[in-house]
Amino acid sequence: MELPVIFVASGVLLPGASLKIPVKSKLNVRTIEKVLSRGVVANNYVAIAYKVSSEKVYEVATIAYVEKLFGWTLNNSTQYSLDVVGLHRANIEKLTIPTCTVSKIVDPKEVNMEPREKLITGAKSLASNSTSSSFSNEIHNLIDEQEYGKLADLCVSQMKSLGFMQHLEFLGTKTVEQRVELCEKWMTDIGDNNNTLQLKVPNSLALANGNQQKKLNKRKIPNAKTQVELLEEKLDAIEFSDEVSDRVFSELQRLKNMNAQQSEYNVLVNWLELVAALPWSTSTVDDIEINKSRAILSDSHEAMHDVKQRVLEHLAVCKMNNSVKGMILCFTGPPGIGKTSIAKAIAQSMGRKFHRVSLGGIRDESDIRGHRRTYVAAMPGRIIEALKQCKSNNPVLLLDEIDKLYSGNQGSPSAALLELLDPEQNSTFHDHYLNMPFDVSKIMFITTANDIEKLEPALRDRLEIIEMSGYSLNEKLKICENHLLSRQLSKHCISPDYVNLDRTAMVTMIEEYTMEAGVRQLERNVGAICRHVALRLAEALNSDPGADVLPEMELPIEISDADVHKILKVKAMKRVRIVEKMRPLLPGVCFGLSVTTNGGRVMPIEASKSKGTGKIVTTGHLGKVLNESILVAKGWLSANAERLGVKTFEENDIHVHLPAGAINKDGPSAGSGLACALVSLATGVPLRSDAAVTGEISLTGHVLPIGGVKEKVLAAQREGLRRVVLPKSNEEEYSKMDLNIRQEMDVVLADTIEEVIGAMMENSPVLAKL
Numbered sequence: 001m002e003l004p005v006i007f008v009a010s011g012v013l014l015p016g017a018s019l020k021i022p023v024k025s026k027l028n029v030r031t032i033e034k035v036l037s038r039g040v041v042a043n044n045y046v047a048i049a050y051k052v053s054s055e056k057v058y059e060v061a062t063i064a065y066v067e068k069l070f071g072w073t074l075n076n077s078t079q080y081s082l083d084v085v086g087l088h089r090a091n092i093e094k095l096t097i098p099t100c101t102v103s104k105i106v107d108p109k110e111v112n113m114e115p116r117e118k119l120i121t122g123a124k125s126l127a128s129n130s131t132s133s134s135f136s137n138e139i140h141n142l143i144d145e146q147e148y149g150k151l152a153d154l155c156v157s158q159m160k161s162l163g164f165m166q167h168l169e170f171l172g173t174k175t176v177e178q179r180v181e182l183c184e185k186w187m188t189d190i191g192d193n194n195n196t197l198q199l200k201v202p203n204s205l206a207l208a209n210g211n212q213q214k215k216l217n218k219r220k221i222p223n224a225k226t227q228v229e230l231l232e233e234k235l236d237a238i239e240f241s242d243e244v245s246d247r248v249f250s251e252l253q254r255l256k257n258m259n260a261q262q263s264e265y266n267v268l269v270n271w272l273e274l275v276a277a278l279p280w281s282t283s284t285v286d287d288i289e290i291n292k293s294r295a296i297l298s299d300s301h302e303a304m305h306d307v308k309q310r311v312l313e314h315l316a317v318c319k320m321n322n323s324v325k326g327m328i329l330c331f332t333g334p335p336g337i338g339k340t341s342i343a344k345a346i347a348q349s350m351g352r353k354f355h356r357v358s359l360g361g362i363r364d365e366s367d368i369r370g371h372r373r374t375y376v377a378a379m380p381g382r383i384i385e386a387l388k389q390c391k392s393n394n395p396v397l398l399l400d401e402i403d404k405l406y407s408g409n410q411g412s413p414s415a416a417l418l419e420l421l422d423p424e425q426n427s428t429f430h431d432h433y434l435n436m437p438f439d440v441s442k443i444m445f446i447t448t449a450n451d452i453e454k455l456e457p458a459l460r461d462r463l464e465i466i467e468m469s470g471y472s473l474n475e476k477l478k479i480c481e482n483h484l485l486s487r488q489l490s491k492h493c494i495s496p497d498y499v500n501l502d503r504t505a506m507v508t509m510i511e512e513y514t515m516e517a518g519v520r521q522l523e524r525n526v527g528a529i530c531r532h533v534a535l536r537l538a539e540a541l542n543s544d545p546g547a548d549v550l551p552e553m554e555l556p557i558e559i560s561d562a563d564v565h566k567i568l569k570v571k572a573m574k575r576v577r578i579v580e581k582m583r584p585l586l587p588g589v590c591f592g593l594s595v596t597t598n599g600g601r602v603m604p605i606e607a608s609k610s611k612g613t614g615k616i617v618t619t620g621h622l623g624k625v626l627n628e629s630i631l632v633a634k635g636w637l638s639a640n641a642e643r644l645g646v647k648t649f650e651e652n653d654i655h656v657h658l659p660a661g662a663i664n665k666d667g668p669s670a671g672s673g674l675a676c677a678l679v680s681l682a683t684g685v686p687l688r689s690d691a692a693v694t695g696e697i698s699l700t701g702h703v704l705p706i707g708g709v710k711e712k713v714l715a716a717q718r719e720g721l722r723r724v725v726l727p728k729s730n731e732e733e734y735s736k737m738d739l740n741i742r743q744e745m746d747v748v749l750a751d752t753i754e755e756v757i758g759a760m761m762e763n764s765p766v767l768a769k770l
């Protein structure tokens with residue numbers, strides 16, 4: 001049989017025993033990378049071969065089963081750790097690295113063997129000295145079944161005082177008889193030397209001693225004792241760095257010397273439990289294949305081609321670099337557009353674990369870094385807690401809503417994030433509770449934010465920002481058909497054959513019952529439809545509980561747009577179309593466009609005049625920049641009044657109002673809209689009621705670029721407007737938009753205020769004077 005071969009120079013794996021092999025040599029690492037880590041962690045068999053000198057390999061090997069394979073990188077080199085269980089002895093026939101051909105050494109049946117008293121007594125003594133109940137059970141089973149060869153194997157694997165060569169000698173024995181003899185000999189030797197096995201003690205005395213021991217055990221506080229022992233076992237199995245190891249084991253020693261009644265006892269136990277539960281050296285092996293990643297991303301997400309492309313580029317760099325150090329993605333955009341779900345897809349395509357840490361509303365630095373152990377009810381921070389749950393030190397960690405961190409009295413959480421996300425510092429991330437450095441540099445951090453402007457500049461500087469914008473109607477339809485519907489149907493346990501959701505019904509659901517850039521409300525609406533269908537199905541089933549088929553019901557249940565109105569009218573608020581409410585437009589009213597954290601929206605601008613002295617009144621919670629834009633628009637109009645043949649507002653007071661008065665509004669992009677509203681007010685000519693405008697203006701009449709082009713155009717489309725006037729300088733962003741939207745919308749690119757007014761007014765005498 002041909003098996004991958006792992007070389008070991010100390011420690012022998014006997015059949016029935018298990019062994020943890022830290023794989024450090026290049027030869028073994030290469031074997032693992034070539035053969036073992038190809039997508040499989042367990043279900044692998046290997047031959048463990050023993051190096052007796054630098055050139056010589058012992059002729060007998062162990063065929064072993066790989067229970068676990070861990071991989072991690074240290075100083076740019078990959079290391080592994082194998083957990084193996086011994087199965088058989090085997091002769092090495094041919095050694096061709098990375099594999100070798102071996103033939104099993106088959107033991108003759110053990111049934112005819114006379115009971116071996118010496119072996120049995122020694123084994124029982126070993127069992128009674130052992131703390132592991134599974135080991136003593138196994139010993140007793142083997143004694144009962146008279147499997148003396150296996151019993152000898154198990155006993156010898158526990159004789160820690162034997163050397164490497166002695167263990168090899170034992171492995172090389174060809175018959176059960178030889179094995180048992182050797183084992184008995186060593187049991188006696190050990191008994192002579194240090195009494196470990198206590199073989200010399202007469203049976204009756206040993207029994208009495210055993211009883212005494214049991215009584216003593218009863219008197220101990222069993223839980224407290226076992227807890228510390230278990231902790232020690234767990235800690236022993238972890239590979240710590242020297243610095244951490246010194247600290248952990250000195251604390252363990254302190255715990256052992258402590259009285260369980262002391263108040264610090266539990267604090268120390270909890271701390272050590274955390275240390276033992278953290279993945280200090282446990283990582284998953286990255287499995288990045290660009291084609292596979294591309295397929296995962298496109299299967300799980302509709303549209304967002306630019307974002308997927310950026311993500312693939314990012315994954316390619318991770319693959320080439322074999323590291324994710326210093327690459328922190330930040331998905332930004334309105335809610336419900338798939339920021340969280342694309343991060344999940346990234347983790348899936350890398351073969352890493354995924355964990356989401358929600359940072360919304362955090363005010364306290366200790367939420368991230370933990371509390372010092374001296375505080376009552378101290379806890380580790382969210383990062384260490386996440387690592388504990390992931391059980392791997394290289395997960396994809398999603399730091400959700402980093403724009404919603406606030407600074408409180410207890411320090412600034414953003415400052416703690418700075419250290420966490422700094423590639424130079426995060427290999428020694430310091431959690432106050434853990435109070436030891438933990439290497440978080442292998443974690444792939446992904447962050448999300450609705451409003452990137454709210455981030456601290458230093459934090460923003462660390463992030464690679466990927467802007468995501470809302471979806472058009474067609475994109476939402478595709479998402480609904482291919483993802484949301486099937487997800488909601490399976491959530492409500494409804495077969496897709498039972499419902500048919502009409503396309504017009506979906507359009508109604510999107511246009512009339514949602515007003516969002518993403519698809520979260522849409523998913524909720526689909527959920528409401530599914531609940532309605534579930535109710536109808538359940539009612540039909542109730543009428544005849546024993547029926548296999550649904551009685552008197554035509555399947556699939558057709559859901560038309562009329563049904564959508566019926567179902568959602570009671571459950572969801574029908575959206576108010578502000579544009580329709582304002583039509584027909586009066587002179588002085590203009591549709592502007594703005595971007596909020598919920599996506600783009602159409603923002604009406606209203607201007608009216610009354611007799612007065614040229615004063616300007618503004619209402620609607622306008623910010624400083626917006627107020628200044630009004631002055632700029634008025635200034636431009638006054639300067640050009642003569643040319644346009646309009647009166648300036650010297651004998652009038654002007655009132656400018658932006659509805660939805662409770663919402664703060666600011667920013668320069670309303671400049672073009674304000675200029676249009678004032679020109680319309682001055683001339684008495686209403687603006688087009690199917691058009692919206694956005695753009696900053698200068699006093700001399702130039703139209704300057706703005707942000708959020710896609711969001712604004714999509715908002716206009718959602719509101720049923722046909723024309724959008726954009727600054728010419730934003731042409732590039734506009735040209736990157738979906739072809740369908742560009743064909744559907746009539747977008748005018750303007751460089752000057754005159755061009756804007758030309759596009760916003762039709763058939764007006766003013767146009768001739770421009």
Ligand SMILES: Nc1ncnc2c1ncn2[C@@H]1O[C@H](COP(=O)(O)OP(=O)(O)OP(=O)(O)O)[C@@H](O)[C@H]1O
Pocket residue numbers: 300301302303304333334335336337338339340341342448450479483484518519520523
């Ligand atoms: N392009 C898409 N294709 C398929 N499903 C999508 C797409 N975009 C969003 N979804 C689905 O919409 C739902 C909401 O997405 P998600 O929770 O990722 O939004 P988010 O951007 O993280 O929102 P928030 O900012 O509120 O956290 C999810 O169920 C997601 O699968």
